[in-house]
Amino acid sequence: MSNRSSKLGKIYIVIIFLLLYMPILYLIIYSFSKGTTMTNFRGFSLTHYGELFHDKRMLAIFLDTILIALLSSVFSTIIGTLGALGISNAKRERSRQTLLSLNNILLVSPDVIMGASFLIFFTSLKVPLGFWSVLLSHIAFEIPIVVLMVLPRLDEMSPSLINAATDLGATSGQVLSRVVLPFIQPGIIAGFFMAITYSLDDFAVTFFVTGNGFTTLSVEIYSRARQGISLEINALAGIMFVFSLILVIVYYFIENHNLVSRRKKDKLGVANQ
Amino acid sequence: MKKSFRAMFYTPYMMWLALFVIAPVGLIVYYSFFNISHQFTFDNYATFFRSGTYLTMTANSVLYAFLITLISLLISYPMALVISKLKHRDLWILLVILPTWINLLLKAYAFIGLLSHDGLVNNLFELVGLPAQHMLFTDTSFILVASYIQIPFMILPIYNSLTDISDSYIKASHDLGATNWQTLTKIIIPMTMPGIKSGVQIVFIPSLSLFMLSRLIGGNKIITLGTAVEEHFLTTMNWGMGSTIGVVLIISMVVVMLFTNTKRKRGRN
Amino acid sequence: MSKTIIELQHVYKKYDDFTALKDINFKLNQGEFYTLLGPSGCGKTTILQTIAGFTDATSGQVLFDGQKINDIPANKRQLNTVFQDYALFPNMNVFENVAFGLILHKVKKAEVAERVHDALKLVQLDQYANREISELSGGQKQRIAIARAIVNRPKVLLLDEPLSALDAKLRKDMQYELRSLQQNLGITFLFVTHDQEEALAMSDQIFVMNKGQILQKGDPVDIYDEPINHFVADFIGESNIIPGHMVRDYEVSFLGHTFECADAGMRPNEPVEVVIRPEDLVITTPEKGKLQVKVSTQLFRGDYYEILAYDMQDNEWLIHSTNATTDNAIIGLTFGPNDMHVMRYNETEAKFNSRLETYEE
Numbered sequence: 072m073s074n075r076s077s078k079l080g081k082i083y084i085v086i087i088f089l090l091l092y093m094p095i096l097y098l099i100i101y102s103f104s105k106g107t108t109m110t111n112f113r114g115f116s117l118t119h120y121g122e123l124f125h126d127k128r129m130l131a132i133f134l135d136t137i138l139i140a141l142l143s144s145v146f147s148t149i150i151g152t153l154g155a156l157g158i159s160n161a162k163r164e165r166s167r168q169t170l171l172s173l174n175n176i177l178l179v180s181p182d183v184i185m186g187a188s189f190l191i192f193f194t195s196l197k198v199p200l201g202f203w204s205v206l207l208s209h210i211a212f213e214i215p216i217v218v219l220m221v222l223p224r225l226d227e228m229s230p231s232l233i234n235a236a237t238d239l240g241a242t243s244g245q246v247l248s249r250v251v252l253p254f255i256q257p258g259i260i261a262g263f264f265m266a267i268t269y270s271l272d273d274f275a276v277t278f279f280v281t282g283n284g285f286t287t288l289s290v291e292i293y294s295r296a297r298q299g300i301s302l303e304i305n306a307l308a309g310i311m312f313v314f315s316l317i318l319v320i321v322y323y324f325i326e327n328h329n330l331v332s333r334r335k336k337d338k339l340g341v342a343n344q
Numbered sequence: 345m346k347k348s349f350r351a352m353f354y355t356p357y358m359m360w361l362a363l364f365v366i367a368p369v370g371l372i373v374y375y376s377f378f379n380i381s382h383q384f385t386f387d388n389y390a391t392f393f394r395s396g397t398y399l400t401m402t403a404n405s406v407l408y409a410f411l412i413t414l415i416s417l418l419i420s421y422p423m424a425l426v427i428s429k430l431k432h433r434d435l436w437i438l439l440v441i442l443p444t445w446i447n448l449l450l451k452a453y454a455f456i457g458l459l460s461h462d463g464l465v466n467n468l469f470e471l472v473g474l475p476a477q478h479m480l481f482t483d484t485s486f487i488l489v490a491s492y493i494q495i496p497f498m499i500l501p502i503y504n505s506l507t508d509i510s511d512s513y514i515k516a517s518h519d520l521g522a523t524n525w526q527t528l529t530k531i532i533i534p535m536t537m538p539g540i541k542s543g544v545q546i547v548f549i550p551s552l553s554l555f556m557l558s559r560l561i562g563g564n565k566i567i568t569l570g571t572a573v574e575e576h577f578l579t580t581m582n583w584g585m586g587s588t589i590g591v592v593l594i595i596s597m598v599v600v601m602l603f604t605n606t607k608r609k610r611g612r613n
Numbered sequence: 614m615s616k617t618i619i620e621l622q623h624v625y626k627k628y629d630d631f632t633a634l635k636d637i638n639f640k641l642n643q644g645e646f647y648t649l650l651g652p653s654g655c656g657k658t659t660i661l662q663t664i665a666g667f668t669d670a671t672s673g674q675v676l677f678d679g680q681k682i683n684d685i686p687a688n689k690r691q692l693n694t695v696f697q698d699y700a701l702f703p704n705m706n707v708f709e710n711v712a713f714g715l716i717l718h719k720v721k722k723a724e725v726a727e728r729v730h731d732a733l734k735l736v737q738l739d740q741y742a743n744r745e746i747s748e749l750s751g752g753q754k755q756r757i758a759i760a761r762a763i764v765n766r767p768k769v770l771l772l773d774e775p776l777s778a779l780d781a782k783l784r785k786d787m788q789y790e791l792r793s794l795q796q797n798l799g800i801t802f803l804f805v806t807h808d809q810e811e812a813l814a815m816s817d818q819i820f821v822m823n824k825g826q827i828l829q830k831g832d833p834v835d836i837y838d839e840p841i842n843h844f845v846a847d848f849i850g851e852s853n854i855i856p857g858h859m860v861r862d863y864e865v866s867f868l869g870h871t872f873e874c875a876d877a878g879m880r881p882n883e884p885v886e887v888v889i890r891p892e893d894l895v896i897t898t899p900e901k902g903k904l905q906v907k908v909s910t911q912l913f914r915g916d917y918y919e920i921l922a923y924d925m926q927d928n929e930w931l932i933h934s935t936n937a938t939t940d941n942a943i944i945g946l947t948f949g950p951n952d953m954h955v956m957r958y959n960e961t962e963a964k965f966n967s968r969l970e971t972y973e974e
Contacts, residue, residue: 080426084436087423091443091495094454097464101457108462154357176365179545179597181553183570184590187577188368191375191587211364214357234667235700237687239714239765249713253704274448274556279577292449296560300457308450315445319438 095312102305119306126303129291133307135202136271136288143209144266150210151217151266152259156251158218159225178215185212186279193280200282208280209270216269217262224258225251369594375587388588398572402592405568408487409551413498415491416547417540420498425532427499428506437503444496452560455489456480459561481563489561490554498543505539506532541604549597569593615642617679618768618801619664624673626659626825633659635825637673641803643768646795648804648812651822652848657805659825661771664803665694678768692769693762697777699754701746707733707757708742714765732764733757735794752783759794769801776811788814809849813837821845829962841965842956846888853891853930857955859883862972865955868904868926876955878968886956891919891933893952902945906930908938 102120106113123129154174161167177185189211193204228251236246252259274289281290288307295301379385392398427436443451458464459479466477479485509532517527533540553570569589576586619641626634634656641647649657662668663675666687675683682690693714701710711729720728733739736756741749749757755775762770772791776784792815795802806812812819813833821829821836821844829841840846846854857867862877867887879885899905906922913919920932922944930946938944960968 077429080422080429083422084426087419087495088439090492091440094451094458094492095443095446097458098450098454108457150356150360153353154360157354157357170361173361173365176369179549179601181550181570181593181597183553183555183573184372184593184597185368187573187586187590188372189364190577191371191583192363192368195371207364211360214360214364229698229700231696231698231700232702234665234687235694235696236702236713237667238665238694239761240688240717241713242688245717250702250704253702256704268445272444272448278556279574289447289449292447292453293556293560296449296453296456304450304453308446308454311450312446315442318445319442323435323438 095308098305098308099312101302102309104302104305107302108300119302120309122303123306123310129303129307132286132288132291135285139202139206139209139287140267140270143206143213143270144263147210147213147266148217148259148263151214151262152221152255154214155218155221155225155255155258158222174215174218176215177212178219182273182275183279186276189276190279200280201285204280204282205277205285205287208276209273212273212276213266213269216265217259220262220265221255221258224255228254372587372590372594375583376591378584378587380582380584388585391585392588392592398589401567401569401572405552405570406596408483408490408554408566408568409548411487412490412494412551413544413548415487416494416498417543419491420495420543421502421540423495424499424503424506425528428503433507437500440499441496448493449556451493452489452557455485455492455561459485459489480561481565483562483566486558486562486566490551490557493557494547494551497546501542501546502536502539505536505542509535545601545604548600552596553593615644617641618643618677619803620674620676621660621664622674622676624660624663624670624675626656626663626668627671633825634663634670637825637827639820639827639830641769641801643801644799645817646792646802646804646815648806648816648819649822650806650809650812650819650848652807654824655822656825657807657822658773661694661773661803661805664769665692665771666690691767692771693765693767694771694773695755695758695762695775697774699758699775701749701754701757701761703746706742706746707738707744707749710746710757711742711761711764713761718765728764729760732760735763735797736760736790751779752787755779755787756790759791763794763798763800767800769803770795772802772804774806775804776806777808784811791815813849821848823848827962829965839954839969840888840956841960841962842958843886846886846954846956851891851931851933853889853894855887855889855928857885857887859885859955863950865953868924868928870903872903872953873950874953874955875951876953877972879955879957884958886958888954888956889948889952891931892917893948894930894932894946895948896920896932896934896936896938897945897947899943899945902947904930904946905943906946908940908942908944911937911940913937 101112103115103117104112105116105118158167158170158174161170185208189204189208190200193200193207198204198207232250232254233246236250241249272289273287274293277287278290278293281287292304292307295304376388377384377386379387423440427433427440430436460466461478461480463479465479469475469477513531513535514527517531522530552568553573554568555570555574558566558568558571569592573586573589573593576582576589617640621637621639624634624637625632637656637660649660651657659668663670666682666685670683674681677690677692702713705713708729711732712725715725715728730739730742733742736759738753738756738760741753741757746754746757755778758775776787776791779787788811791802791804804812804815813836816833818830818832819836820827823844829836829845831839836845837849840849840852843854846852855867857865859876859879859882860866860871861881862879863874865872865874865876865885865887874887904924906924908920908922910921911918912921917933917935918937920934920938922930922932924930932946957965
């Protein structure tokens with residue numbers, strides 16, 4: 072690659088990265104503003120953060136959002152893993168493809184449709200709209216992504232591993248707990264992580280099924296934003312950004328550490344040949 | 345594996361499939377045949393296909409979705425290309441994905457500030473000498489903001505596709521005399537088609553039904569199929585009509601998927 | 614006195630559109646090294662899987678130590694398998710892998726440690742107990758897979774092409790190790806391979822298979838010297854096979870000449886095939902030779918020259934010679950009566966064996 076085109080490329084990324092992060096940085100900068108709108112920066116202040124921490128309603132909603140995310144992810148990871156096991160065990164290629172297509176429907180559906188259809192579903196079954204309808208909906212749309220994270224690991228696993236375990240005396244349960252689950256663990260963790268992400272980020276589905284009492288962060292921000300600008304929301308953005316940044320850095324270091332130790336082992340293996 | 349053991353296993357997943365995938369779609373189709381007085385009728389469909397409003401709305405939604413997909417593709421592909429050649433590309437791609445973890449609403453909210461009459465963008469324009477623009481509540485800003493939001497979703501599948509291409513293909517191409525541009529257009533882009541199709545799927549379909557964004561950024565001026573569904577379900581309580589539009593959306597989703605699904609090669613295992 | 618440890622009686626394995634095993638019958642004695650030899654798809658792995666319990670026979674009996682085991686699940690059968698891709702559990706280290714079967718059978722911790730170390734010593738990897746699987750080379754993984762199987766003291770060890778992924782030198786070394794291991798442990802080995810050299814080197818008995826059937830059973834020398842038909846002759850070692858006629862007992866005719874040979878028991882003038890091994894052909898002058906051929910190509914194989922030649926009827930001849938000859942020369946080939954082996958078409962194994970007994974010492 073000629074130097075000129077790679078320089079051009081680098082300039083391009085810098086511009087795009089700036090554009091990607093500008094809105095977020097903009098939000099965060101204004102979270103420290105003394106003023107009340109995002110138009111004039113009026114001196115540095117932490118008042119909005121103070122507002123945020125005293126806003127009991129917001130804090131409660133924040134906790135509710137996290138609760139829903141964690142709870143739904145636990146259930147969706149379990150059900151999704153079971154589903155992935157089922158799909159990978161499918162004897163015919165056709166059944167497998169059908170199951171996969173059905174699985175992916177929720178992933179590609181417009182969230183409006185999901186929201187509307189779940190709303191109809193819950194009201195037909197007379198499920199009260201609130202915490203439970205939100206929880207069930209979140210579990211529902213997280214399951215497909217868990218399946219997509221676990222399935223590749225399952226496919227990677229050579230079937231002779233299961234035969235070997237059986238050959239050595241393992242029952243089906245032991246094969247599952249001692250061989251299969253440990254092998255697919257990275258996929259399960261990735262699935263859990265993605266499930267949490269999808270839950271935290273969801274707006275439309277929650278918006279449809281939340282009824283009047285219960286609400287999550289996204290829905291609350293939507294209502295407040297419709298009413299106008301409140302820099303307290305900027306403070307919230309600041310906190311969430313730092314949180315995500317920490318997660319990314321931690322995740323990157325864990326991945327790197329795994330990779331490095333795996334490479335060291337590979338090198339040792341080569342030397343032994 | 346014993347059959348009874350297996351059955352116990354797969355029941356939760358199968359139940360989920362039945363209750364949350366098949367049933368809801370079925371319910372939407374069912375409700376699309378009922379009008380607001382709960383009578384069985386084809387009226388909803390008739391209204392939809394005869395009404396100029398609905399048809400224009402559909403055409404507009406498709407147009408918006410198309411533009412959004414196109415813009416995000418044009419921005420994302422070079423981005424993915426450059427990142428895939430960088431040294432710490434894993435870190436860079438994580439930094440690209442990081443914005444997706446910031447709540448969608450917050451980003452939309454940021455744009456309200458940025459694009460408002462006294463917002464940053466207009467301030468920059470003034471600095472350069474351009475007149476202040478009325479940006480919020482316009483078509484253009486809606487499309488641009490939506491593209492912005494979708495970029496990370498478009499980049500990721502393309503990036504994955506790019507990193508899957510073995511270096512030796514590029515070397516072979518140069519060895520046979522191709523320039524960088526020819527290698528890009530004749531080798532790299534065709535080989536990353538699955539990634540591109542995947543990205544298009546992930547971006548186009550949701551873009552058809554954006555309603556939150558259209559309300560916040562586009563105001564009540566921009567009406568998409570999404571906003572119409574939301575109104576019928578939550579405001580006018582005309583679930584029948586809402587479901588009809590839902591059916592239209594579902595069908596378009598299937599059509600897009602058929603066009604963009606990569607057929608897995610049928611080989612012997 | 615060896616007793617029968619495994620017996621298959623009229624075993625068939627049928628799938629929807631194809632039959633993998635047709636009427637398989639054999640007995641395995643305790644303490645011997647058996648090899649199932651055949652090309653890909655011949656059914657040898659299917660037999661192994663049926664014995665191990667990973668697949669069920671469509672019909673027929675599988676007997677272990679006199680008991681029918683068709684309905685006993687794989688995890689309860691007292692034999693162990695060494696897999697082609699080793700199947701070592703990546704989430705466990707070497708010790709945990711080898712100990713896996715023992716722990717499942719609730720063996721006490723102290724005994725587990727002792728038996729694992731003994732098994733590792735047998736495969737010369739005692740120092741590797743704490744290594745991760747990813748750190749091992751191919752040959753080491755293979756030996757760990759063997760250790761993991763034998764630590765359970767099975768009466769029979771099934772090995773599914775375990776050496777196929779190793780390079781040539783390592784393969785040869787492992788052949789020695791496996792053979793001496795089998796003899797030290799005194800257990801029965803049932804080895805599956807498509808490599809006839811390997812089968813000849815290690816086995817007490819070879820079962821040659823093709824298309825779901827066992828074509829010939831015998832010890833390596835017998836199978837090599839007296840293959841029952843064209844397929845076996847061609848599959849085992851190199852061979853020159855020429856169609857001919859059995860004029861009378863001990864006299865065979867091919868390529869227009871009659872030769873004295875060492876086989877009998879066939880009908881007069883019966884069409885037969887004659888096998889001559891390349892190493893049994895001696896190069897001489899065209900006048901002194903029983904046949905005349907023209908040299909086409911010569912390849913140096915290190916310990917001999919492999920010479921490809923054609924006769925007047927365009928039949929291909931393969932010759933092994935310690936010396937090279939001249940390219941495109943016309944040479945003579947000579948051989949003795951015992952160097953020819955005559956095969957009948959479509960002779961069953963039973964008839965073959967009884968016919969040979971009538972004239973062999």
